[in-house]
Each structure stands twice: as structure tokens, then as C-alpha cells.
Amino acid sequence: MFESQSFSPAEVIADNATVAEKNIIWHVVDTKGHGLPTAPGVYRFRVPMESQPGETVEFMAQLRWRKHGVHHILMPTFEYVLDDEFITLPEGTCWHDRLSADPDVLGPTDFPIAPEMAQGAAACPFCHQLPVINGEKIKEDDGDLYYTRIPYKFNRFWFTCCEWVGKAPRSSIAILKNDWSHR
Known part of the structure; x- marks a missing residue:
């Protein structure tokens, strides 16, 4: 298995709501959104995966104002609603500012996985570029596809890069990188 800070679960520190990692400050957010940035825009989020709770996935998402009852609140586009009343974020969510190479704007259903998540995988044998996850x-029982574009909900992963690489799904990012690099 590859050693990667991106795959370690976010530390939740009781007295301090940040997690420092390689000169990046990850800000811890609770399930109600306390701790989110105060301005709309594109941010990076790190969220524990539903299918592999010991792994996290880092992706970009738009933070935007939305109406909730009579209030306007700032929430990322991957929030969900419980009981038609509570707007919720996954437990263990962290965020940091976007990097300079990240897009300025994303659509409401765009959640690109951070390119750094593929670090540690071998380059494509055809185009020699680092693949994208x-x-x-x-x-799981019948293989039917759910419609979701939110990366922390995924349970199958594959690399894409050039026209020669087809879909070869794996159950986790760590397994995908291992299989790709040891073919």
C-alpha cells in the first residue's frame, strides 16, 4: 500500500480546529457546516470515503450561498439534507483553500478529484503522463450504477489519461494505485 498523507483520516483535535499537513492547513468542519470558509468560491475538501472509512478522498467543490428556510447559508455543493430539514456534511470533512492551478469556478455537480491523489502511481505506458482518478x-449485490458524482461516495475507481487507457475499476484508490504500478 502506498504511503500518502491524503489517505490518512483527518485528525480531529478537540482544542484546535485545524490539521497541519505539508504546509497546508486543513480546517475541520462539523456536520452542520461550522468551520467552513466565510466566502463563496472553489475550495479543496477531504472527506472520509463511505466504502473505505479508513481512507479519505481529496476533491474540489464550489462553496455557494443557498437558501434554507428563511435563511441564506454558505455550504458546499456536496451537502445533503436529512429529514427534509437538516443540511448536513459528512463527518470528518476538512477543507483548505484552492491551489493556484485549481479552477476558479466549478459547476454544482463538478467534483474533480485532486490530481495529487494519483501521486505514487506509475505514469501511463502510452502517453507517459500521470493518470487522473x-x-x-x-x-455491491447486483452491480447497478448509482447516479452520483461526489467522490467520497464512490466504491469503484479507475485511471484515465489518454485514449489508450480503458476503464478497469478497483474498490479503493489504494488498490487502484497498487495494481496500476505493479502490472
Whole structure:
């Protein structure tokens, strides 16, 4: 398995709501959104994966104002609503500012996985570029596809880069990188 800070679960520190990592400050957010940035825009988020709770996935998402009852609140586009009342974020969510190479704006259903998540994988044998991670969520029992573009919900991953690389899904990012690099 590859050693990567991106895959370690976020530390939640009781007295301090930040996690320092390689000169990046990850800010811890609770499930109600306390700790989120105060300005709309694109941010990087790190969220524990539903299918592999010991792993996290880092992706970009738009933070935007949304109406909730009579209030306007600032929430990322991957929030969800419980009981038609509570806007919620996944437990263990952290964020940091976007990097200079990240897009300035994303659509409401765009959640690109951070390119750094592929670090440690071998370059594509055809185009010699570092591949990009993609994924999807399927039902484990019958293989039916769920419609979601939110990376922390994915349970199958594959690399894409050039026209020669086809879909070869794996159950986790760590397994994908290992299989790709040791083919």
C-alpha cells in the first residue's frame, strides 16, 4: 500500500480546529457546516470515503450561498439534507483553500478529484503522463450504477489519461494505485 498523507483520516483535535499537513492547513468542519470558509468560491475538501472509512478522498467543490428556510447559508455543493430539514456534511470533512492551478469556478455537480491523489502511481505506458482518478458508485449485490458524482461516495475507481487507457475499476484508490504500478 502506498504511503500518502491524503489517505490518512483527518485528525480531529478537540482544542484546535485545524490539521497541519505539508504546509497546508486543513480546517475541520462539523456536520452542520461550522468551520467552513466565510466566502463563496472553489475550495479543496477531504472527506472520509463511505466504502473505505479508513481512507479519505481529496476533491474540489464550489462553496455557494443557498437558501434554507428563511435563511441564506454558505455550504458546499456536496451537502445533503436529512429529514427534509437538516443540511448536513459528512463527518470528518476538512477543507483548505484552492491551489493556484485549481479552477476558479466549478459547476454544482463538478467534483474533480485532486490530481495529487494519483501521486505514487506509475505514469501511463502510452502517453507517459500521470493518470487522473475517476470513480463511480455501484450496488455491491447486483452491480447497478448509482447516479452520483461526489467522490467520497464512490466504491469503484479507475485511471484515465489518454485514449489508450480503458476503464478497469478497483474498490479503493489504494488498490487502484497498487495494481496500476505493479502490472
